[in-house]
Amino acid sequence: FCLSADIISTVEFDHTGELLATGDKGGRVVIFQREQESKNQPHRRGEYNVYSTFQSHEPEFDYLKSLEIEEKINKIRWLPQQNAAYFLLSTNDKTVKLWKISERDKRPEGYNLKDDDGRIRDPSTITTLRVPVLQPMDLMVEATPRRVFANAHTYHINSISVNSDYETYMSADDLRINLWNLEITNRSFNIVDIKPANMEELTEVITAAEFHPSQCNTFVYSSSKGTIRLCDMRALALCDKHSKFFEEPEDPSNRSFFSEIISSISDVKFSHSGRYMMTRDYLTVKVWDLNMENRPIETYQVHDYLRSKLCSLYENDCIFDKFECVWNGSDSVIMTGSYNNFFRMFDRNTKRDVTLEASRENSKPRAILKPRKVCVGGKRRKDEISVDSLDFSKKILHTAWHPSENIIAVAATNNLYIFQDKVN
Amino acid sequence: MEFKVEAHRIMSISLGKIYNSRVQRGGIKLHKNLLVSLVLRSARQVYLNDYYQSVCLNAQQHWGQHEEVMDSNQAKSTSERVGYTATTPADPAATTASEPGLPAENTPPEMTIDVESFTESHAAAQTEDVEADHTDCKDKISDCRRRQPSELKGAASSPASGPTAVIAKHLVPDNRIGPKKVKEAKPPQDEGGCGEADADGFVDDDSVAETQLDNHLVASCNRKRRSSEKAVPPESPVKKPKRAPSSAPSGEEEMDTTNVSSLITIFGSSFSGLLSKDNTQAEAEAGDSDRDSGAGQICCDQVLKNLNPWTTAIVAF
Secondary structure, eight states, X not given: OOOGGGOEEEEEEOSSSSEEEEEETTSEEEEEEEOOOOSSOTTSOOOEEEEEEEEOOOOEEETTTTEEEOOOOOEEEEOOOOSSSEXXXXXXXXXXXXXXXXXXXXXXXXOSSBOTTSOBOOGGGOOOOOOOEEEEEEEEEEEEEEEEEOSOOSSOOOEEEEOTTSSEEEEEOSSEEEXXXXXXXXXXXXXXXXXXXXXXXXXXXEEEEEEOSSOTTEEEEEXXXXXXXXXXXXXXXXXXXXXXXXXXXXXXXXXXXXXXHHHSOXXXXXXXXXXXXXXEOSSEEEEEETTOOSSOSEEEESOGGGGGGHHHHHHTTGGGOOOOXXXXXXXXXXXXXXXXXXXXXXXXXXXXXXXXXXXXXXXXXXXXXXXXXXXXXXXXXXXXXXXGGOOTTSBOOEEEEOSSSSEEEEEETTEEEEEEOOOO | OHHHHHHHHHHHHHHHHHHHHHHSXXXXXXXXXXXXXXXXXXXXXXXXXXHHXXXXXXXXXHHHHHXXXXXXXXXXXXXXXXXXXXXXXXXXXXXXHHXXXXXXXXXXXXXXXXXXXXXXXXXXSTHHXXXXXXXXXXXXXXXXXXXOHHHHHHHHHSGGGHHHXXXXXXXXXSSSSSOHHHHHHSOHHHHHHHHHXXXXXXXXXXXXXXXXXXXXXXXXXXXXXXXXXXXXXXXXXXXXXXXXXXXXXXXXXXXXXXXXXXXXXXXXXXXXXXXXXXXXXXXXXXXXXXXXXXXXXXXXXXXXTOOTTHHHHHHTO
């Protein structure tokens, strides 16, 4: 039994990999911090423990439009660390918030006018004067909202991305992308607007957007039609015209009622190098070279056995699931989730792929994950699982990869799994 | 045949999803609804392809029988209604004879009519075609009106026009546009909601009604141009029931149609809310409010009244 509010809706490592943030449907953010490796147990790599928990967003009601605004955290993005405190952006459907997470491990003690508990002392009992002194205390991590970026989105925010200039960031909803300065909350610039003059002519929406990792003028956004547009902010203030347009021609033999749905891109991520980008649609992950617009350079089948089941997946709404995809630190391996708590990794160099499962029953702590296999009909081998036995309620939509090490975080409904490379 | 059943099923599932999206937490998800409407449209195309193929066969048989009936009835028609009603006198005879025999085929076009109009409003890439064809079709309207009965007869006897004639039967039974079956599908209690939507979108029914037939024909011309097999002016049948709630339909429907039609009914009455929400979101933007509320009204009325050419009338409001 799991509360829907506990369902994890986003997972993100910070730039060092020391912190891991998760957001859930209930609007909470939980931050994990990696244990410092101890000299006593050199074989035991740092584990992640809860560092801070706070309520980022609350459910809201827009009275003007009679709309309830969900508190679900859609995305979290860390800012690079510039001082002792940590900063992250978290967003729900309508509002982006900048949170400061800071530590407090000392507190002043010895006030004159109040007790250590905080109660006001009776003035008549005060006979001496003393200077409060900072005393160590148990570590307390507090999160404070530093900026609230609100009222800029008519439609549901699906992405936020921090610019490499560390001064600006963008937020994207179904039809528009806005550029913000991190310091300024009452103003944002609209940089992409694909809303047609007549809403009846609407044919596609924006599904994801990301800034280039090193070029602060470049960003991409993906659409529900399976296309990606790369835009240069130096060219125009309003980037409705793209610099590059990435689209793979459709394979006519795969045409079905649901062709359009499964071609909708659910996630787009630049490689760390900035030379490539990866897109996820319902059945595949594609790697694109930014210099080649007419087709991806690599296509990986995530769960092609679902192609014949699209009608059932449409009925139970699974076809609308938005899977994310991630690169590893060296851009050599890509990872994405699937159903039945399976997640897949593709090695771009060796062209090998593996299916792993995130579940308590099938993996004990410190045990090596066993590769899984889905049997596509015909004789099922002992360890294989048949397509019809897959549990479609157990979906892995959100995963994250440590920026430099082989540590991955996998969100399976309301559970977070952290897997590390085996230490030899 | 299996395609038709499957497409039918997918269409009703899609409509159900759109209806449910109204009550989902967090408001209407534009992306999901867009995708659902695309599926709806694909399914409808397949469905109509299948449907028209079977209807063609039937129509060819029927036209041979009813040529004589048509001639005798044409003299009674007014000049304005020549374009359509010239074919319909044939149909009452056909209707009485064939309706019991073709209930399955009768009902789908009405459902798909609603569906088509809905998809038009929701994600209509074809509206561009409509506008391009609009001026051409204006000429065609006068042609239609002036068309001689003999021409019609000749045209109708060809297989290509067969479907048109048969469909016209459903669309223009008497004076009113709107088959009984669709009317029956809308329970009286929904009229209240529809009425409100009407009030929102239509300040002046009369002025709109005047252009009704023109637009009706325009829409049919547009449809013909867009796709050879779909020569259906879809919207008017849906509109009429809302306008004349007092006309009580008779219970003729088959069960499966009832389900789908009632889905559409419920959907239609609540759709105004759905789209007005969707477009009231846009109303909050500075400088866009007029257009968006117009768009909201347009979308709202599109499903309920369902003629693309209506938008030009509605935008005025």
